[in-house]
Each structure stands twice: as C-alpha cells, then as structure tokens.
Amino acid sequence: MPSLFATCREVGGIAIVDLSGRISLGEGSALLRKTIRELVEAGQTRILLNLGDVNYIDSSGIGELVSGFTAVRNRSGELKLLNLTKKVNDLLQLTKLFTVFDVYSDEGTAVRSFR
Amino acid sequence: MTPEAKHLEVVLDTHVESVNLAEEMCLRVAEAVGFSEDECYRIGMSVREGVINAFHYGNQEKPDKKIHLAVDLTTEKMTIHVMDEGKGFRLEDVPDPLAEENLLSTSGRGIFLMRTFMDEFNVVPGRTGGAEIIMTKKIPQSGNGNHGSPTAGAAPKQRA
Numbered sequence: 001m002p003s004l005f006a007t008c009r010e011v012g013g014i015a016i017v018d019l020s021g022r023i024s025l026g027e028g029s030a031l032l033r034k035t036i037r038e039l040v041e042a043g044q045t046r047i048l049l050n051l052g053d054v055n056y057i058d059s060s061g062i063g064e065l066v067s068g069f070t071a072v073r074n075r076s077g078e079l080k081l082l083n084l085t086k087k088v089n090d091l092l093q094l095t096k097l098f099t100v101f102d103v104y105s106d107e108g109t110a111v112r113s114f115r
Numbered sequence: 116m117t118p119e120a121k122h123l124e125v126v127l128d129t130h131v132e133s134v135n136l137a138e139e140m141c142l143r144v145a146e147a148v149g150f151s152e153d154e155c156y157r158i159g160m161s162v163r164e165g166v167i168n169a170f171h172y173g174n175q176e177k178p179d180k181k182i183h184l185a186v187d188l189t190t191e192k193m194t195i196h197v198m199d200e201g202k203g204f205r206l207e208d209v210p211d212p213l214a215e216e217n218l219l220s221t222s223g224r225g226i227f228l229m230r231t232f233m234d235e236f237n238v239v240p241g242r243t244g245g246a247e248i249i250m251t252k253k254i255p256q257s258g259n260g261n262h263g264s265p266t267a268g269a270a271p272k273q274r275a
Contacts, residue, residue, distance in 0.1 A: 063221040
C-alpha cells in the first residue's frame with residue numbers, strides 16, 4: 001500500500017493538494033516532489049498543501065517541503081501549508097521552519113491569503 | 116532475578132526499505148520495553164534518521180555496502196548503534212540546520228533530530244570502517260511492569 005496519497009483540486013485559482021499518510025524517505029517524498037513539480041510545470045505556482053491527514057514526516061519529507069517551497073518561490077509563486085497535525089506542527093517548530101512557511105488552520109483563510 | 120543485558124544485531128542492505136525495517140524492529144523493542152507512545156515515536160524517528168544517514172551519506176547508496184544496526188538493552192537504558200561502511204564524519208563538521216543560512220537547506224536535519232529526540236547521542240569511528248552513531252534512551256522505571264524484562268514480548272525480525 002502506498003505510504004502517501006495526494007489528490008489535487010482547485011479553489012479560487014489556488015491548487016490545493018490533499019495529502020494523507022507519511023511523507024518520508026522513498027515513495028512518500030517522491031510523490032510529493034512529483035506532485036509539486038507537475039503543478040509548477042503546468043504553470044500553477046499558488047499551491048496550498050493540506051497536511052491534515054499526514055501523521056508522520058521525517059527529515060527527508062521536511063527536505064521535500066523545503067524543496068517545493070523554494071521551487072515555487074523561484075517562479076514568483078507561493079507554497080503554503082494547511083491543517084498541520086500535532087507531530088508535523090511540533091517538527092516544524094523544532095526545525096524553525098515555522099518561520100519560513102505560512103501555516104493556516106482554515107482553508108478559506110488560507111485561499112484568501114494568496115496574492 | 117537479576118535481569119541480564121540483551122544484545123540484538125542485524126545487518127541491513129543499503130536500500131530504502133532498510134530504513135523502514137530498522138525503524139519497525141526498534142519500535143517493537145521499545146514498545147515491549149514499556150516506552151510511551153511519544154517516546155516510541157522519538158526512538159523510531161531517531162533510528163530512521165540514523166539509518167537514512169548511513170544509507171545516504173555513509174554508504175553513498177552503494178548496494179555493495181551494508182548497514183549494521185545493534186540494540187543493547189539493560190534495565191536502565193536502550194542503546195542503539197548504527198554503523199555504516201563509509202568514510203566516517205565528525206559531528207563538529209555538521210552544519211547547524213537552525214542557522215538562518217541553513218533554514219532553506221533541503222537536507223542536514225537528521226543529526227539534529229536524533230540529538231533532540233534521544234537522551235544521549237554521539238558519533239564515533241565504527242568497527243565497520245565508517246561512522247558509528249550511538250544513541251541512548253533511558254527506560255522508564257515505573258509503569259506497567261514490563262521494565263524488568265528488557266526483551267519481554269519483543270521478537271525483532273532478523274532479516275537483512
């Protein structure tokens with residue numbers, strides 16, 4: 001069974017990626033990388049990652065989030081995070097990445113925050 | 116009865132799946148010993164990061180090299196050793212992932228997580244030629260009564 005599932009939808013011109021499972025070394029990180037790359041290549045640079053059902057993330061997954069953030073920003077876009085679980089929230093606090101990512105707990109507010 | 120120390124050791128292939136296997140093995144031991152769910156999470160994550168380090172940085176993902184994982188249990192602590200067959204490294208040479216200039220780095224957080232999640236952490240030259248990560252977690256001394264028997268209920272898989 002895949003360790004991570006990703007489905008994309010669009011709300012108000014923003015690509016929302018609903019993720020569930022583990023973002024960790026291997027297929028989880030690879031799927032996240034592929035999903036973001038495909039969105040960017042399709043011209044979508046306003047991306048909201050919904051991590052509400054992501055219950056585990058390791059350093060490889062953190063690296064993939066940062067990589068996606070940088071790739072989107074390099075195209076003058078924005079990548080933001082929505083609905084962090086406690087474990088993911090704690091990891092982002094610990095690694096100081098809360099100072100890098102815009103994080104939201106409400107989808108409507110997150111969508112409206114994009115320029 | 117005086118509980119004796121236990122030693123478990125497995126040799127893993129340099130393969131992504133070894134990361135999951137090592138994590139599962141150590142989690143089973145940690146759960147059996149009586150660590151809380153949160154502590155098991157921290158131990159599992161640390162093992163994962165140690166093996167990722169061996170897989171990626173130590174063995175450079177070369178399939179002819181092996182990752183050596185050992186667990187030592189006493190009534191007081193669980194000590195995990197992760198050895199690779201690379202060139203070794205010095206802790207003082209590892210960049211600080213919390214430094215402003217490294218925050219957007221896509222790698223380099225594994226050592227930090229292991230240091231944060233475990234009670235003791237060190238890296239020494241390993242007997243397998245590369246680096247040996249040694250990390251320890253103190254075993255809780257009150258609770259459900261499993262603590263006197265370090266491997267009670269634990270049956271780690273010894274697969275390569």
